[in-house]
Amino acid sequence: MGVQHRIRMEGLESEEMLESTIKKLDNDVKKARKKDGDVEEEPQEEPTFPLLDIPDEELFEADLKEKRRQKLLKAGHEARLKARKEKEAARKEKEQEERRELEERTNDPVGWAAKLREDHELLVDKLKLREKRKAALADRKSTANMNRMKSIANLASDEPASKKRKKGGNSDMFGANDEDWAIYRKINIAVESSDEEDDLQQLALLESKLLQHDPKFTPAHTYASLKHQKSALLNAYRPSYDQAELDPNPGTTTRTRDIEGAHRLHLSVERWRVPEVWFQPGTAGIDAAGLGEVVASLLPHTRCGRVFITGGPALTRGMRERVEACVRPLLDPDMPVTAVRAKDPELDAWRGMSQFANTEEFKTALITKAEYEEWGGERIRRWWGGNWNNAF
The missing domain is CATH 1.20.58 (Methane Monooxygenase Hydroxylase; Chain G, domain 1)
Known part of the structure; x- marks a missing residue:
């Protein structure tokens, strides 16, 4: 019962099917080994073809059929002999080449x-x-x-060859x-x-x-x-980390690996390109409008041509000029635009919000717990200093 259960677990129905599968696999393995030349073929008796030497006139109909079959068998036998000789010659040539290469490597490495x-x-x-x-x-x-x-x-422009060629005429020797x-x-x-x-x-x-x-x-x-x-310069200055496999039992074997180096990421991007993502988010794979497009969409509604830049990134050299340069082409020619940086960009935003938090108007800009539970954290109340998109 246990054997039958295991046979069914392997996807077979009976022991007969198992035996036939094993025989088929054995034959496939033998054929593959013979094809690769890994094993020597078992010696077989030389086949005989007695009917080939007898004229057709002396044979009956059944003998003629057998004679034709023997012709095919003889042709196949000769082809196998030829292939075996060629394989043996190739093997000997390969062995000679290996011996010659071994001598050359030994004498003059x-x-x-x-x-x-x-x-x-x-x-x-x-x-x-x-x-x-x-x-x-x-x-x-x-x-x-x-x-x-x-x-x-x-x-495509070559003229097709004539179906009827004259004797001694030009012939198409393409492929010779x-x-x-x-x-x-x-x-x-x-x-x-x-x-x-x-x-x-x-x-x-x-x-x-x-x-x-x-x-x-x-x-x-x-x-x-x-x-x-990819980059010869990057690979020239990159440390050569050990590429050995990670030791599954640290401390028990001598095999080791630079774990810190394997998890270090080297970038060849210049520092000035990092702030450019704010203006072109597509360079970082982000499907969103850039800073210039956002500012240009807000200025016509505010009727103000001044852009106030604050926050730590405002200290980036050339930020004010870059904002003006990206906003100017998106506005009407007669609309002035000027970018102004805060005196203390790192703390001015915090100071301004701190002062606003001490006013009565601040309470009208807040959302209650019930509103947060209903709308979620992505919705805010509409107020003069907030983003009116998706506000309530």
Whole structure:
């Protein structure tokens, strides 16, 4: 009962289905290993095809069918033998190449590393050039995209070949040379070419060898690291933090990590750009009107051309001029506007509210607890110094 329950828990109905699934998986594993060349094939008897040497006139109808089947079996057998020989030759060539590389690395490790570094640099430059071309093709007005369109136009304007060719006449030999197919890779920008896949595989192999045997080659020199390096200046002055995994048992092992450095965020934004968010909230991803638009929408209703700037940010150098510059284009030409900064921007707002709190008018601007519970904290009472939007 327990076995049947476990079989049903795995999504199978019976033991027969379990056995068939196991057999199928075993066959798949054997096929995959044979394809990769990890295991030697079991020796099999040499097949015989006795009917192939007998003329068709001497065979009956059933024998002729068997003879055709033996022809197919023989062709498949010969193809497998050829593939096995090619695989064996490739394996021997790979072993010879590995032995030759081992001897070269043992006898001259510096020269071996320099050679691999040179090959690595050539491949990286080749991939960067290909990425640059892809970026250029995305621009409709770029030279690369124009050349691509010219190639497409030339292919479309070629005269179709005649169906009936005269003997000895001109024939279409397109495709005889492998370079002919480069035109399709040139005009097709959506699919990666097989050359690029081969380059990436070769690059990964070179980097694995250099990381294993060349102490001067670090993960920072890999193509992935170079590709994601956005700013050379930022990376030049950024501390090199330990990228090891965080120790799950602190104090019990020697493995460690700079936790403070891993959680530190480095910014390359100049200080003067921080106040610009007040005028252009979109730069910070905020969908709201800027300070200039808000002020320009209030001035016509107040019939006053003076903007009073207070608060700590008012001490920012150039704030008064910046407010005037962003408000002026949004107002009528005949309406004057002047920005004035408070004498003590950091405390004047507090002093003014403190004085207003001591007046009787302050009580009319307050909201009661019942009003807060009904409207929430986003609604305020309408008074002369408050924001009338969404007020009651």
